[in-house]
Amino acid sequence: MNTGRIVIVGGGIVGAAIFHRLAAEYGSRVLLLERSIPAFGATGFSGGILRAFHTDPALAADCALGLTAYARLVRAHGADFAVN
Numbered sequence: 001m002n003t004g005r006i007v008i009v010g011g012g013i014v015g016a017a018i019f020h021r022l023a024a025e026y027g028s029r030v031l032l033l034e035r036s037i038p039a040f041g042a043t044g045f046s047g048g049i050l051r052a053f054h055t056d057p058a059l060a061a062d063c064a065l066g067l068t069a070y071a072r073l074v075r076a077h078g079a080d081f082a083v084n
């Protein structure tokens with residue numbers, strides 16, 4: 001059985017999203033390291049806008065996945081979320 005640890009460096013949206021996904025599967029084996037406070041980098045300055053459209057089909061597909069993921073988070077945690 002593999003009992004190694006998974007270490008994620010950086011507590012911005014990317015690190016936090018990876019942590020959220022992996023912790024659900026691996027629990028306390030997953031460690032998130034942040035040099036300051038969560039969202040200390042670009043994430044803390046973001047406008048919080050979720051893009052729904054893109055001219056590049058691959059990025060448009062990513063946008064759709066992102067919106068679906070946020071809607072799932074709202075259902076799971078009751079976060080504040082609006083679609084305009």
Ligand SMILES: Cc1cc2nc3c(=O)[nH]c(=O)nc-3n(C[C@H](O)[C@H](O)[C@H](O)COP(=O)(O)OP(=O)(O)OC[C@H]3O[C@@H](n4cnc5c(N)ncnc54)[C@H](O)[C@@H]3O)c2cc1C
Binds near residue numbers: 010012038039048
């Ligand atoms: C002003 C502004 C507005 C924006 N508005 C939007 C928006 O409306 N919508 C949108 O989708 N995107 C927006 N963006 C872009 C978006 O914020 C970034 O693409 C996204 O936050 C990047 O996330 P990240 O996790 O990759 O990086 P970051 O949020 O920068 O996270 C990196 C983290 O790693 C930590 N770190 C770095 N080095 C180490 C180390 N050696 N050890 C431990 N921790 C470390 C940092 O402290 C930081 O917390 C905006 C960006 C800016 C600057």
